[in-house]
Amino acid sequence: MKPLTLITCILCSLGSSVAIASPNSFRDPLDTPAVNAFAPASQSLLAAARAGATPIAVGMRGLIVASEDGGASWEQRPTPVQSDLTSVSFPDAQHGWAAGHDGVILQTNDGGRSWNRQLDGRMAAERFTAHYATRIAQGEEKLGPLLAELKRNYQAGPSLPWLDICFEDANQGYAVGPFGSIARTDDGGKTWLPAMERIDNPDLLNLNAIRGIAGELYIAAERGTVFRLDRAQQRFLRAGTGYAGSFFGIAGDARALVAYGLRGTVFRSSDGGATWSRSTTPTPVAVTAGAALPDGRIVLATLGGMIWIGEGDMARFVSLAPGVTDAFTAVTALDARRLLLAGLRGAHVKKLP
Amino acid sequence: MRRPDEHSDAAPPAPHGFDRRSGTPLERAIFNHRPPIMLICALVTLLLGWSATRLEVNASFERMIPRSHPYIRNCLENSASLRHLGNAVRIVVENTGGDIYGPKYLEKLQKINDTVFLLPGVDRGLMKSLWTPAVRWTEITEEGYRGGPVMPDDYDASPASIAALRRNVALSGVTGSIVATDQRSSLILVPLLDRDPETGQPLDYRAFSRALETQVRALRDDSTRIHIVGFAKLVGDLIDGLSQVLGYFAMAALIALAVIYAYTSCVRSTLLVVGCSLIAVVWQLGLVRLLGFALDPYSMLVPFLVFAVGVSHGAQKMNGIMQDVGRGAHRYVAARFTYRRLVLAGVTALLADAVGFGVLMLIDVPVIRDLALAASLGVAVLIFTNLIVLPVLLSYVGVSGAAARRSLAEERRALDFSGVYGHLIHAMLRFTDRRWAVAILVATLALAAGGFALSLRLKIGDLDPGAPELRADSRYNRDDAYVNGHYGLSSDQFAVIVRTPPEGLATYPTLIEMDRLEQSLRAVDGVQTTASAASALRFFTAGSYEGNPKWMTINRDPVVLQQGMTNALIANREFGNLERSVSPILAYLKDHRAETLTRVVDAVEAFAKEHGTTDRQFLLAAGSAGIEAATNLVVERASHRMLLLVYGAVSLLCFVTFRSWRAVVVAIAPLVVTSILCQALMVWLGIGVKVATLPVIALGVGIGVDYALYLLSVQLAAQRSGRSLTEAYRYALGFTGKVVGLVGLMLAGGVATWAWSPIKFQADMGILLTFMFLWNMVGALVLIPALSHFLLRDPRQRLAGGPSATNRESPSTKRFLWFEVEASK
DSSP states (O other): OOOHHHHHHHHHHHHHHHHHHOOOOOOOOOGGGOOSSSSSSGGGEEEEEEEEEHHHEGGGGGOOOETTTTTTOOOOOSSSSOOEEEEEOOOOSSSSEEEEEEEEEEEESTTTTSSSEEEEEEHHHHHHHHHHHHHHTTTGGGHHHHHHHHHHHTSSSSSOOOEEEESSSSSSSEEEEEEEEEEEETTSSSSEEGGGBBBOTTOOOOOOEEEEEEOOOOOOETTEEEEEEEEEEEEEEEOOOOOOOOOOEEESSSOEEEEEEEEOOOEEEETSSSSSSEEEEEEESSHHHHHHHTTTTTEEEEEEEEEEEEEOOOEEEEOOOOOOOOOOEEESSSSEEEEEEEETEEEEEOOOO | OHHHHHHHHTTOGGGGGOOOOOOOOOHHHHHTHHHHHHHHHHHHHHHHHHHHOOOOOOOOOOSSTTSSSHHHHHEEEEHTTTTSSSSSEEEEEEEEEEOOOHHHHHHHHHHHHOOOHTSSSSSSGOOTTTSTTTTTEEEEEEEEEEEEEEEOTOOSHHHHHHHHHHHHHHHHBBBBBOOOSSSEEEEEEEEEESSSSTTTTTTOHHHHHHHHHIIGGGBBBBBBBEEOOOOOOOOHHHHHHHHHHHHHHHHHHHHHHHHHHHHHOOHHHHHHHHHHHHHHHHHHHHHHHHTOOOOOOOGGGHHHHHHHHHHHHHHHHHHHHHHHHTTTTTTHHHHHHHHHHHHHHHHHHHHHOOOOOOOGGGSOOOHHHHHHHHHHHHHEHHHHHHIIIIHHHHHHHHHOOHHOOOOOHHHHHHHHHHHHHHHHHHHGGGGGGGGHHHHHHHHHHHHHHHHHHHHHTBBBSSSSSOOOOOOOSHHHHHHHHHHHHHSOOSSSSSEEEEEETTOOOHHHHHHHHHHHHHHHHHHTTTTTEEEEEEHHHHHHHHHHTTTTTTGGGGGGGGHHHHHHHHHHHHGGGOOOOTTSOEEEEEEEESSSOOHHHHHHHHHHHHHHHHOOBTTEEEEEEHHHHHHHHHHHHHHHHHOOOOHHHHHHHHHHHHHHHHHHHHHHHHHHHHHHHHHHHHHHHHHTTOBBBBBTTTHHHHHHHHHHHHHHHHHHHHHHHHTTOOOOOOHHHHHHIIIHHHHHHHHHHHHHHHGGGGGOOOHHHHHHHHHHHHHHHHHHHHHHHHHHHHHHHSSSOOHHHTTTTTTTTOOOOOHHHHHHHHHHHHOOO
C-alpha cells in the first residue's frame, strides 16, 4: 500500500469514529418544531376548520396547513411541536386553537399564520393537579377522586391527547380527551383549568369530540353518550342514545343533530339532543367527520372514503361520488357550494351537487 | 494422391539450409524440441478438457453483490432478522374472464396454492394467499375486535360464501397486497427457506424455478394466467438464458472460421488458427474448474473473449507465415521467422490484455473478480497456445501454396497499388500526408469533444424498470410489470436497518425516530411510500381505540405502545425480530435509477448522522434497491480508478515495446477516443455504468491496444531502419495492418451476436464490445498514421534512445531488416 493511501485510510477511520461518537440525544416531539413537510397538503391530516375565509387543517407531526386561495394551494405554518394534532377551532377569523397528542394546545392571534404553545401535557400535569389540590385544601373534598384520576392520567408522562377543542368565542373554550379528561378556559387560554367536575361523567367515558351547534355545546362520547352544556349550571349533562358503541363526532344545526361513529352508525335528534333515533346509512364503515351545510343538509365523511349526504329529518343518508380517494378524517363547509375535506392523504376541496 | 497444394510444398528450400542455432534461447527451446512440446500440449489439453466437462453453471445472489461494502455488510449481518425481506416469490393468478369472485377461479387458485405449498424450499408457515388462514380480516365493532380468515371456514362455492369472501376481503385491507386493485387477480406470497431444514442444503434455485414452470405455471388455462416474480424465478430464468450462450459461442466460432477462410482461402491454416483458439478455451475452462469455480452469467463471457483474442493473434502468426511461404521460405523457417518478428508484439499485446482483465479485480464484486481471474488465466493460456502451439503446428502443417501465392500477389498489388486492395492501401497512405493528417486530427478532436460532451450525461446504475438482468420484454419483466401495475407496492424496495439493544425497538424514542425517518424518506423525490413498524404502530394504536383516526399516533405510554407493537408485529412479522432489536424501514421507490438511489442514500445518511446513537443505529441498506445503491457506489468509485490503472498499465507496456513516449501517445490516443465515444454511445443507447458494463471499457482498452502494438511496432522498426514514415506505414499495413482490419471485423462479428442474448447485460456488453473492437481498429488504421505525421515523422532524431539509435542488438530491428531484404528481392 502506498504511504499516501495508508494515511488517507487512517484519516478516514478517524473521521468515522468521530462521527459515531457524536452525541445525538433524542429530541422529544414536544421540544422539537415541526419539520417543513414536503407537499404539506398531501400529509396525513386529522382536522379542518375555517379562519374567516381561510381553510386551515391540522395533522400528524405538528403539521398545520392553510390556504389563502380557498383551497387551491396550501402552505405549511410553523409550529413549535412535532406532536400529532387532532383538532382545530376558530371562533373568529383571527383567533384559533389547535390541540392534540402529548396534551398540546397551540394558539394563534393572526388567523393561523403563527402559533404558540399555550399548554402541553407536562404543564397540565403540574397545573391541573395543583389546581385540584388547592381546591381540595380549600374544602372541596369531592374533588379527591378526580385528583386521583388526574394523577393516574399523567403517570406515564404527558401521554394523554386532546381529541377535540372548541371555542365559542375568543375567550371561552373547552378541550376534551380520553378517560373523561376535559379542560376549560375563560380567558382565551391564558389559564387552562381542569373541568372534570363540570361533567356528568362518573364512568370517565372517553370524550371524543366537542362542538358548538346553534348556540349549544355538545360532546360526543363513548357508549353512545352525548353531553350537552347546561349554561345555567355550567355543567355538561348526559343524554343516552341507546347505542352501545362510541360516537366519533356530532354535527348539525338548529333543526337537526346527528351523532356518528362505528360501522356506519348515525343517530339523529330533532329536539336538541333530548331524544335520539337511528338513521339508515349506505355501508357499515366508520363515520369520522360531519358538517352542516348552509342549506340545511348534513354531510358525513367516512374512513372508507365515502361521502354521505342527508336532508330533511336526516332519517336517511345517501352516497355522493367522493371524487377523491382518501380515508376522510374531517369535513367542513367552505361556502354554500364547496366542501373542505381532510384525510390521511391530505386536504381536498369538493364542489357540492 | 497428391493434391496440387502438396505438390507445391516440395518447391521451397529445405530447412537444413537454416541455422537451427539462430534466434533467442526460447525460440531454440521451442522449435528444436517440437515433438515433446506437442506431446505435452496434447496431454494438457486432454487433462484440462476432461476437467472442463465437469464445469457447472450456477448463479449465486451473494456473489453478485459487493460483499465488503459497509452497506452490504450491514445487510448480511442482520440477514437472519430481515429474512422476511426479499427472498420470496410472488405468484399472481389472474382471471382473464372476470374478477376473482367466482367458484371456478377460486378452485383453480386453491389448486395452485396447494401445489406451491408442497414445493420443496417453501417456508410454508409464512405463505400467504386467499387460501391460507394467515390472511385475516378484522372489524372493530361495538363489542370490540371481530375477525377471522378471509376465506370463510365453511366455504362451499355457494353464492353466499362468495359474498362472505367479498365482504372479508373488503374488511381485511389486503387489496393491493393479496388481491389486485382491479380485483381481477390475487397473489400467493411464497417466502423461501435459504436452506432445506432437513438436509441443510442451500436452496437449488434452478430446480425451484423449473418446478414453478412445470408444476405451477403449467396449471394455467384459457381463463387463468399466471405471473411469477421474485429472485428465485429471476435466477432460474438467468440460468436458462445461459444455456443459450453455447449457441452464441458456436456462432462466434463459425463467424471466425468464415472470416479467416474468406481471407486466406486456406482450409489448413483456418482450422489451425480457430483450433488453437479453441484449445485455449478448453484450457481456460479446465483451469477454472480445477480452481474450484463454476461458470456464472458473467464469467460465461470469458471463453468468448479468450477465443476472440486467440483468433486475433493466431491470424497475425498465420499471416506472417503465409507471406514467408509465399516468398519461398520453407514452412519451418517461415514459422521461426514469424515467431521472431511477432513474439515481442504478441507477448506485449497479451500482457496488455491481461492487464485489461486484471484491473477488473478492483471492482469489489465477487462475480467480476471471478471474471477477471478467469480472463487473466485465459490470456496466460493464450501465451502458450498462440505463441508456442500455433507456430509449432504451423511449422508442421504449413499453409497451402496457393494461398501463400495469393498472399504474395496481394503484397505485390499493395506495392504497385493495383487492384482494389492496392487502391485501398494507396488511399490509406495519404493519412500520413499533412493535409490528411490535419483533417483527420481535426475530425477526431471534434468527434471526441462531441462524445465527451455527451458522455458527461453518463449515468451510473440500471436505467430500465424491472429486473435489469433480463430484457424489458422478457416474460419475467412482463410478469413484473403486471404485478407492479396491479398491486400497490413497487418491487424496488430500499430498506434501512434500525438496530437497537434487545427490546429497544418497542420504545417511544426509537419509534418516534423511525417515524421521523419515514417522513424524511417520503419527502425524497422518487419515494412512492414507506412502511415500518412505526407507521404500522399508528394504525394498531388507533385499532385499540375503536379505529378512531385521531388515535393514529405513537403514544408515549409504554403500556399503550407495547400493546400496539405486539399487534403490529403479529400482523407484520417482517417489521421486527423476536428480540425486537432489528427492524427495517422500507421505502418503495418509483424506479431504481442511480439518481433516485443516491437521493435516498443521502437522505438516510443525513438522518443517521443527526439522529443515530450507539443504541439506535440507522444502517444502510437492505432490499433490492439498497443493494443496488451499494453496488452503484462501488461501481462509481471503481470506474475512475479502473480507467486510470488500465491506461497507466497499457501505456507502460507500450513504452516497454516502443521505447518512445511519442509512440506511446500515438498508440494510446486512438484508444482514448474510443473510450470517450463508447461512453457517449452508452448515453445514447441508455446504458448505465454498472457491474456488467464496467468491465467492457477495460476489456476494450486491453484488447484494443493489440492493434496499435502490431501495427506500430512494424512501422517503427521500418522507420528506425531509415524508411520514411509513408513507406514504413505502407509496410506495416501490408504486414500486420491488414490483419488488424481483418481481426477487428472478426472480433466485432463474434461479440455482436451477444446482442441477441436473452440476458440483458450480455447484450449490453456485446453491443459495447462490438463498438469498441470496430472503433479501435478504425482508430488504429486511421489515427496512427495521422498522429505519426506529427509525432513520429523523423524517428532517427526523435526516437533518440530507441534501440536502433543506440545500435543495440535489437530483435525488432533485425526482424525488420530481414523483412526488408526479403521484400525488396
